[in-house]
Amino acid sequence: MNxxxxxxxxxxxxxxxxxxxxLLKQQGYDVVGLFMRNWEYGIKGSQCPNRxxxxxxxxxxxxxxxxxxxxxxxxxxxxRVFDVFLDRVKQRMTSI
Numbered sequence: 001m002n003x004x005x006x007x008x009x010x011x012x013x014x015x016x017x018x019x020x021x022x023l024l025k026q027q028g029y030d031v032v033g034l035f036m037r038n039w040e041y042g043i044k045g046s047q048c049p050n051r052x053x054x055x056x057x058x059x060x061x062x063x064x065x066x067x068x069x070x071x072x073x074x075x076x077x078x079x080r081v082f083d084v085f086l087d088r089v090k091q092r093m094t095s096i
Contacts, residue, residue, distance in 0.1 A: 002028040011035050011068050013056025022064045033061045033068035 009021045011033035025031045035057045037050045054070045061068035088094045 004030060006030040006032065008032050008034050011057040011061065013053045013060060017057075018060045018064070021060070021066055025064055025066060031066045033057055033066055035068060035070045037070065037072045 005028075007024055007029045009017060009024065009031055011017045011021060012035070017033075021031050021033055035054045037054070054068075057070075058068045085094070
């Protein structure tokens with residue numbers, strides 16, 4: 001058994017990550033789900049898909065008996081990934 005071995009599974013609330021978390025838990029791992037919000041979605045006045053996806057992931061976590069933590073990476077993703085990508089496109093170092 002894999003008792004006391006902790007693994008973190010990226011959880012989206014979808015089938016693939018949910019089944020992965022369940023299978024690892026069944027194999028004896030101490031599983032923690034991590035939902036990462038990497039981008040600000042939504043239209044003003046509408047319900048944010050990130051909130052729906054996080055709620056779905058937490059519901060799955062409750063069903064299989066694992067904690068699901070939500071982490072906001074929006075600013076880091078914009079600063080370290082998206083803005084850098086746009087800068088590289090402007091410099092013609094990459095293409096879209």
